[in-house]
Amino acid sequence: MLTDDAITEVVRAALREDAPWGDVTSEALIPAEATATASVVAREDGVLSGVRVLLAVAREVDPLVEVEVLSADGSPFSAGETLAVLRGSARSILRAERIALNLLQRLSGIATLTARYVALTDGTSAQIVDTRKTTPGLRALERDAVVAGGGRNHRFSLSDAVLVKDNHLAILLAQGLTTTEALVAMKAKLSHTTHVEVEVDRLDQIEDVLAAGIDTIMLDNFAPDDLVKGVAQVAGRALVEASGGVNLDTVAAIARSGVDLISVGALTHSVRSLDLGLDVAIDVRSGRRAGFATGFAAV
DSSP states (O other), X not given: OXXXXXXXXXXXXXXXXXXXXXXXXXHHHSOTTOEEEEEEEESSOEEOOXXXXXXXXXXXXXXXXXXXXXXXXXXXXXXXOEEEEEEEEHHHHHHHHHHHHHHHHHHHHHHHHHHHHHHHTTTSSOEEEOOSOOOTTOHHHHHHHHHHTTOBOOOSSTXXXXXXXXXHHHHHHHTTOOHHHHHHHHHTTSOTTOOEEEEESSGGGHHHHHTTTOSEEEEETOOHHHHHHHHHHHTTSSEEEEESSOOTTTHHHHHHTTOSEEEOTHHHHSOOOOOEEEEEEEEOTTSOEEEEEEOOOOO
């Protein structure tokens, strides 16, 4: 889902927000002819995501800035490792610095956290998937970061799949319809290619949902023992997704229950951005050199 156009749209909006009338500090302080070499350096271990975003930031700020990429999306890295090197106008590199780091740090944080969840499900058939609990405007980037970390994407938006949740069912049941009747009537309005998922929060709801011939059933906030029972009850008639109460302490037990999918909102809604820095050496044409390093946490 991550197209070049989607990246460009995010990057341009971020640059407009960060310097709507230019970078007054660099323009007043740094000579126009100064050039620089800047290294993106990891301050901690992690998994990389956002290489295409870094390239887009550099391109939008100054097409003459060269970017040498030393690590690919999805690659693990260690503290102290150089991930990319930028060369060109010092003003341009300083102009790009904050936006490039903010996005790289957040996306790499998502990839790193996803990789931790994936590692804890090793040896099971469960797959870690994301949710729609993403930062508005950054969904395509953040979900690409989930994939970089070894996870998979849930539906991208409200438009591309059906997910019937408890509030939907409550409204329908208040009108006197049974769960099965409501779901069958709904499916009659859909294309045969539309995936249908239904959320349940009790074991006794499962049969009525399966009777409608749905594709995936979500067991929401089930205890591990009830997940095992739910998987046995579904018995392969639909994919089984576990949701709610998923964290790094519980995900392994949830995976061992036999579910096919585990959706984790925390991958995108409460992730910590990684600490990446931009170490810059500015070369003023007079021959003098000034070196300095910046290692900001995302703001």
